Every structure is written in C-alpha cells, then in structure tokens.
Amino acid sequence: MKTFYIETFGCQMNAHDSEKVVGTLLEKGYQQVAGPEDAELVLYNTCSIRDKAEQKVFHRLQQFKHAAKNSKKTFGVLGCVAQQEGERIFERAPHVSLVAGSASYTKLPELLIQLEAGNRRVTGLSLDTNETFDTPFTRRDNPHRAYLTIIEGCDKACAYCVVPFTRGPERSRTSESVLREAHSLAETGYTEVQLLGQNVNSYRDPSPAGWDFARLLAATGNVAGIRRVRFTTSHPRDFGRGIVDAIDEHPALCNHVHLPVQSGSSAVLARMQRLYTRDDYMRRIEWMKNSRRDIAITTDIIVGFPGETEADFAETVDLIDQVEYDSMFIFKYSKRPNTPALAYEDHIPEEEKTRRFLILQERQRSIQMRRNGAYVGKTEEVHVEGYNLATGQWIGRTSQNKTLNFHDMELPAPAEGRTLTGQYLDVLVTRAGPNSLAGQRAGSSSIHSRMQ
Ligand code: 5AD
Numbered sequence: 001m002k003t004f005y006i007e008t009f010g011c012q013m014n015a016h017d018s019e020k021v022v023g024t025l026l027e028k029g030y031q032q033v034a035g036p037e038d039a040e041l042v043l044y045n046t047c048s049i050r051d052k053a054e055q056k057v058f059h060r061l062q063q064f065k066h067a068a069k070n071s072k073k074t075f076g077v078l079g080c081v082a083q084q085e086g087e088r089i090f091e092r093a094p095h096v097s098l099v100a101g102s103a104s105y106t107k108l109p110e111l112l113i114q115l116e117a118g119n120r121r122v123t124g125l126s127l128d129t130n131e132t133f134d135t136p137f138t139r140r141d142n143p144h145r146a147y148l149t150i151i152e153g154c155d156k157a158c159a160y161c162v163v164p165f166t167r168g169p170e171r172s173r174t175s176e177s178v179l180r181e182a183h184s185l186a187e188t189g190y191t192e193v194q195l196l197g198q199n200v201n202s203y204r205d206p207s208p209a210g211w212d213f214a215r216l217l218a219a220t221g222n223v224a225g226i227r228r229v230r231f232t233t234s235h236p237r238d239f240g241r242g243i244v245d246a247i248d249e250h251p252a253l254c255n256h257v258h259l260p261v262q263s264g265s266s267a268v269l270a271r272m273q274r275l276y277t278r279d280d281y282m283r284r285i286e287w288m289k290n291s292r293r294d295i296a297i298t299t300d301i302i303v304g305f306p307g308e309t310e311a312d313f314a315e316t317v318d319l320i321d322q323v324e325y326d327s328m329f330i331f332k333y334s335k336r337p338n339t340p341a342l343a344y345e346d347h348i349p350e351e352e353k354t355r356r357f358l359i360l361q362e363r364q365r366s367i368q369m370r371r372n373g374a375y376v377g378k379t380e381e382v383h384v385e386g387y388n389l390a391t392g393q394w395i396g397r398t399s400q401n402k403t404l405n406f407h408d409m410e411l412p413a414p415a416e417g418r419t420l421t422g423q424y425l426d427v428l429v430t431r432a433g434p435n436s437l438a439g440q441r442a443g444s445s446s447i448h449s450r451m452q
C-alpha cells in the first residue's frame with residue numbers, strides 16, 4: 001500500500017481538482033494520510049493568482065529540501081504554479097519529481113506509473129487539450145455540498161491574470177454529462193451543488209443540444225433532491241439576463257451572484273482588457289436589483305492596477321457605494337509572469353495600494369453592517385454546515401451565502417450521533433455583524449433529505 005498526502009491552495013476549482021486527484025489515487029491503490037511526514041508521495045496543488053500564493057508552495061518545498069535527501073519521499077507539484085513554472089521547478093526544488101498542470105490530470109494514472117518506475121522528472125504540462133477532467137472516482141470532502149465542474153479553462157485575456165496561461169483554453173462538458181452527475185449526486189444524498197468554472201457564463205454545451213449557461217443552471221435547479229444550486233465564477237461580459245430570469249423562476253437556484261467588477265473606472269477596465277464598461281456592468285446590477293428575488297451580490301476588486309489614478313480609484317469607491325455589495329474580496333494588484341500588464345508603465349507603489357485597500361475595506365465594512373442589519377427580525381432558511389465548539393453555536397448558510405450562526409433549544413450541541421449538520425432549518429435573525437448574522441432556530445422548515 002502506497003501512502004500520499006495532498007495540500008491544496010487557491011480557489012474552489014483547485015479544491016475540486018484535488019477531490020478528483022484524491023479519488024484517482026485511491027482508485028490506483030494509494031492510501032491517504034493526514035500529514036506529509038507519514039506519506040511516501042507528497043503533493044501540493046498550487047495557486048499562482050498572486051505572488052504571495054505562489055511563494056507559499058516554495059516555502060513548503062523548502063521545509064523538506066534536506067529531509068528529502070535521506071528519505072524515500074516523492075514530491076509532486078500540481079496546479080497553477082506547476083503549469084506556470086514547468087520544469088524550472090526541478091531547478092528550484094530538486095527533490096520534486098512530478099510537475100503537472102490541471103490540463104494534464106486526465107493523464108494522472110500514466111504519470112503515476114512513470115513515478116512508480118523511478119522516473120524523477122515526470123511532467124504533464126501540455127495545454128493543448130479539448131478534454132475536461134471527468135472521473136467517476138471523485139472523493140468529495142463535504143457530504144452535503146458538492147462541487148460540480150461544468151467548464152474548464154479560460155479564453156479571456158484579462159491583462160493581470162495568469163489563469164489563461166495556467167488552465168488552458170475553455171472547454172465545456174456536455175449538458176448530459178453535467179446533469180448525469182447532478183442526478184447521481186442527489187441519489188447519494190447531496191442536496192446542494194456548486195457549479196464550477198473559471199468563467200461559467202461562457203458555458204456552451206458541446207453536444208447538439210447547444211445549451212447556454214442559463215439553460216444548464218435552470219435544468220440543474222430542477223434535479224429532484226437538489227435544494228440549492230450555486231455557481232462560480234461569473235464574468236460580467238458573458239453574464240446574460242437569462243441567468244437572472246432563471247434565478248427568478250427556480251427556487252432551488254440560490255439568490256447569490258458573485259460578479260467580479262475589478263474596477264469602477266471604464267478607463268482602467270479597458271486597460272485590464274475586461275471587455276465591458278462601467279455602464280455595461282451597472283446594467284447587469286440593475287437586472288439583479290429588479291429581480292423578484294432578493295439577490296445578494298458580491299465582487300472582487302483589484303486596487304493599484306498600473307496607471308490607476310486617484311480619479312479612477314474614486315470611481316471604484318463610488319461604484320461600491322452605488323451597488324452596495326453584500327461582500328467583497330479586495331486585492332492589491334500583483335505582477336504576474338507572462339501577463340500583458342507586466343509591461344505596463346506607472347506601477348503603483350505598495351504603500352499607495354495599501355492606502356486604497358484600507359479605504360475600500362472600511363467603506364465596505366459599513367455597507368455590510370447596514371445590509372446585514374436589515375436582516376434582524378427576519379427568518380431565513382439555512383443549510384447547516386456544522387457546529388462551532390468555541391462559540392457553542394450551529395453554523396448555517398443562507399441562500400444568499402451569508403453565514404448565520406444560531407442556537408437551538410432542542411439540540412444545543414451535537415450529541416449521541418444526533419446532529420443538525422446537513423439539515424435545512426428556519427432561523428430567526430437576532431443580531432448582525434459586518435461579516436455574519438446570528439440567531440435562534442425558528443423551527444424545521446422541511447424534512448431533511450439526507451439520512452444521518
Ligand atoms: N493581482 C491581484 N489580484 C488579482 N486577481 C487576479 N489576478 C490578480 C493579480 N495579478 C484577483 C481578481 C480575480 C480574483 C480571483 O483574483 O480580482 O477576480
């Protein structure tokens with residue numbers, strides 16, 4: 001029996017890739033262990049979206065540089081850093097034997113055979129593929145909420161972004177294969193699915209049915225047993241009105257959309273090669289604000305993109321005041337290899353990026369206080385995710401993707417095999433903070449569909 005350990009960095013696509021990699025390894029007779037010390041094969045599934053993320057994996061590898069000499073451990077680097085750095089990784093970390101990007105995971109069994117045969121320079125680095133990594137052996141981490149890939153890769157060319165270089169060209173799965181997996185997830189007891197893709201909105205069914213994303217989303221929302229459907233991530237350029245219509249019509253589709261804007265200035269958006277203007281973006285926000293459902297909107301913003309003036313930044317501040325996001329991720333621009341923005345002039349000093357970051361963070365905090373405050377006194381359905389021993393509260397998530405921690409009189413804590421995890425319950429919101437809500441269980445909203 002061969003043992004392996006895997007550590008995953010980065011986005012949900014990476015988390016799900018790791019679930020598929022783990023499933024593949026288990027199927028090949030490997031056994032997963034909890035720490036790198038006990039593992040014969042140590043894998044890092046890496047992220048290179050920003051420089052800090054990339055550095056993490058090299059720190060990890062450094063920790064083992066000397067120990068590796070005297071042990072029989074094999075090290076592998078997977079994911080975006082692997083694809084980006086390729087064989088250079090063997091020079092920086094000579095104890096690494098496997099370097100493979102996500103577009104090569106379909107070849108994982110062959111790569112493992114090479115490793116087992118003692119080859120110490122095994123690579124999977126071709127991006128020339130029209131395949132997606134579909135496997136029946138996925139080992140999912142969460143028993144209630146399942147990731148489901150619908151599209152891989154990215155055909156956009158945002159000037160700051162490594163993804164088109166690390167994940168290869170866009171390729172969609174057939175709607176039939178996606179729905180088959182959704183049905184099979186429902187049969188195994190999953191009640192929530194999260195459709196995944198670097199840009200789900202550009203989903204295009206390769207089969208003659210030719211479905212677009214809105215159609216696929218609606219069909220997933222109709223799968224018996226699936227109570228919640230989420231999706232990530234969206235690109236505003238490809239975000240069609242049909243998606244909002246689908247959310248309006250299908251209660252199983254969660255009322256949450258993550259729509260990264262990156263900047264509120266059309267001039268910056270143009271230099272970012274985002275392919276939409278501020279007005280185009282605001283039109284999409286209007287569709288959502290006019291929806292029958294109360295759709296939570298979240299976003300990503302980059303501060304300090306090369307050439308971002310004080311006036312450009314003021315437009316971003318103004319946009320977040322106008323949209324009133326439910327939550328946002330703010331990033332300081334980070335130079336990435338191969339990307340067009342690297343060659344741009346007028347890079348912004350680090351201190352200035354930090355200043356802009358803090359202004360946005362503060363502004364957004366008060367918006368979230370206000371928005372979350374409006375939920376006090378309302379009853380919200382949560383999907384229970386677990387129990388927090390430190391606070392003595394159950395952890396729930398609303399359809400809008402807000403964390404709602406709550407007390408339950410009947411079952412104050414997990415006991416004798418009894419748990420609320422996985423159930424859908426109504427919770428009365430009694431308090432609100434900028435990042436979460438708190439409340440009291442109001443009563444079960446329905447029979448929970450998963451056997452404990
Ligand atoms: N620097 C900073 N942030 C970035 N992002 C992508 N590339 C960069 C970069 N070079 C952010 C974007 C994207 C999110 C996943 O990461 O906001 O939406």
Ligand code: SF4
Binds near residue numbers: 157158164
């Ligand atoms: Fe990067 Fe743009 Fe692709 Fe998103 S859509 S991953 S920001 S290139």
